[in-house]
Amino acid sequence: MMDKQVASHESSPSSPHVIMFPFPVPSHIHSMLNLAQIFCEAHLSVTFVMTVHARNAFSGFSDLESQFSHHAAGKIRFEYISDGLPDEHPRGVTELLGSLAATATPLLKEMVQKEEEGAAAAAPRCVVVADALLSFGVEMAEELGVPIFQFHCISASANWTCSSLPRLIRAGELPLKGRDMDMPITSVKSMEGFLRYRDLPAVFRVDDVHNDPTLQIFHQLPRNYTQSKHHIINTFHDLERPILDQMPTIMSNVYAIGPLHEFLAANGGSSNVIISDDDNTKSCLDCLDNQPAKSVLYVSFGTLSMVSRETLVEFWHGLVNSGQRFLWSLNSNLVTGREIPAEILTGSREMTCVVEWAPQRVVLGHFAVAGFLTHCRWNSILESIVAGVPMIGWPIYGEQQVNSRYVAEVWKVGLDMKDTCHRVIIEKMVRELMEERKDEFLKRAPHYSKLAKQSVRQGGSSSSNLEHLLEDIRRI
Structure with a gap:
């Protein structure tokens, strides 16, 4: 019917x-x-x-x-x-x-x-x-x-x-x-x-x-x-x-x-057109408004990717150990077993913010955001390119593996972290994007942003x- x-x-x-x-x-x-x-x-x-x-x-x-x-x-x-x-x-x-x-x-x-x-x-x-x-x-x-x-x-x-x-x-x-x-x-x-x-x-x-x-x-x-x-x-x-x-x-x-x-x-x-959570939008923006310019890593694995609790724990420790500020969009519906590990929900909040949902384009365009840890779905890649935000690619399924390689090796606007999920490697990659090569990536990413905007x-x-x-x- x-x-x-x-x-x-x-x-x-x-x-x-x-x-x-x-x-x-x-x-x-x-x-x-x-x-x-x-x-x-x-x-x-x-x-x-x-x-x-x-x-x-x-x-x-x-x-x-x-x-x-x-x-x-x-x-x-x-x-x-x-x-x-x-x-x-x-x-x-x-x-x-x-x-x-x-x-x-x-x-x-x-x-x-x-x-x-x-x-x-x-x-x-x-x-x-x-x-x-x-x-x-x-x-x-x-x-x-x-x-x-x-x-x-x-x-x-x-x-x-x-x-x-x-x-x-x-x-x-x-x-x-x-x-x-x-x-x-x-x-x-x-x-x-x-x-x-x-x-x-x-x-x-x-x-x-x-x-x-x-x-x-x-x-x-x-x-x-x-x-x-x-x-x-x-x-x-x-x-x-x-x-x-x-x-x-x-x-x-x-x-x-x-x-x-x-x-x-x-x-x-x-x-x-599709924005459905005003409370989380306000929470995200309040969190970002209080951070220094170009200091926050935005983390999101999309709306469909199922991630295990063990994987989330590795990401949590890698992110915290990197010493970087980060905003993580994390919904329990995307976690195996539908339960976010307690240490993520109750852990340090001085430099972290975990929300159920984030208005991604708004977040990427915020002055405080300097990087994006992404599953490399094409919509997310394009939104990051338009915003001029460097990326760490952690592809999960589908064609995301190809996109992640392009981010790192062709456009050179970020790093490719596929086929690994260990807190030590995550910490190293985050430091590389947000500290060691930050100036390099922040100079190159706006080039593609300009080209994207000119094209339309x-x-x-x-x-x-x-x-x-x-x-x-x-x-x-």
Whole structure:
């Protein structure tokens, strides 16, 4: 059954209608919501499709209609559909994609067909923008004869690495089978000089590369990318130019239009639609306001990463032993066993602040923050780059391993701490970022911040690409 809640929605008969469907996890939803706002500002009407579980399970998504009424009134409608899984299901990527393919496809078809009924006979009025993970969206759009634009929430570099899986297997560089993790990888074009085995996406670390169900998703990526004629990527040319130059070999019509949250900020919009905890916001800012400039390390492992209690204890001791001030966003829902170790909650507070939730973009932009210890999800990387804040990367899953390597070895705006979690190493890395190489990183990070902000302003690469994207949507 389809659960529909509607914000005021008006559209001109001549304006294209965009149906948007993200992969139902917070980072993907956030990114596509930013894109939805940009479309609305460009006078496109939008239907934004989410799963009921995502709306109910993730803080901040439960009241999107009222939140968006202040930003894109009259141009956006929200539809909620079942993902086909029971509420208590853990929703691994493979199971969720399989269930969505079966459950969402007929419902999306129904939405598209209803929109097309009112379209002019000469051309379709409806366009689908689907998360690149949702390969069934390409097949559905082809069947219905409507244009589809794939939306890529991850970095171009991680995307390129993931799509190189068949080449890695043909070259004999996968499976790993006990290889030295620091050996270089040579089969990912444009990354030969710095990519190692330990920098490959976490899902590549399997012994059976032909039958692992999750890995099969990545086997299909090159074919999916070829089938879809339009690809929207949340990045900008000055950050990932070598990879973006390679992408036309497997993708047509690539629109690099990031950073999306900065696009909104630069053009008078708001990228902070989802803020749900005023008490924690005040607590964070009160904590930071009382600290010296460029003295605080912000620590966050995202909204989905599950971390063991033992791992948290190692981080706690490493952070405290470093002697640095830090603000740690730590929610018990992200801890194995749902319990934060008592020593973290009752430990020293003179130079530390532990909160359940932090307004990340606000924190990164605060004068007191000098570094970010992050799990390296792409949204967090972009937010840190825009804010000009150096990073320590501690990737956990997915494509985060690639991003962390880029932070340290390509952009040189931080350190890569993957595959380790020992208090001594954590202390050493934190001291290196916040003391020993602090001036070096704080000089280099603002360079990329400037480039990011220039890209979304008139005449910038992302601004120009957005114009082309909007033209193509309207033309189609």
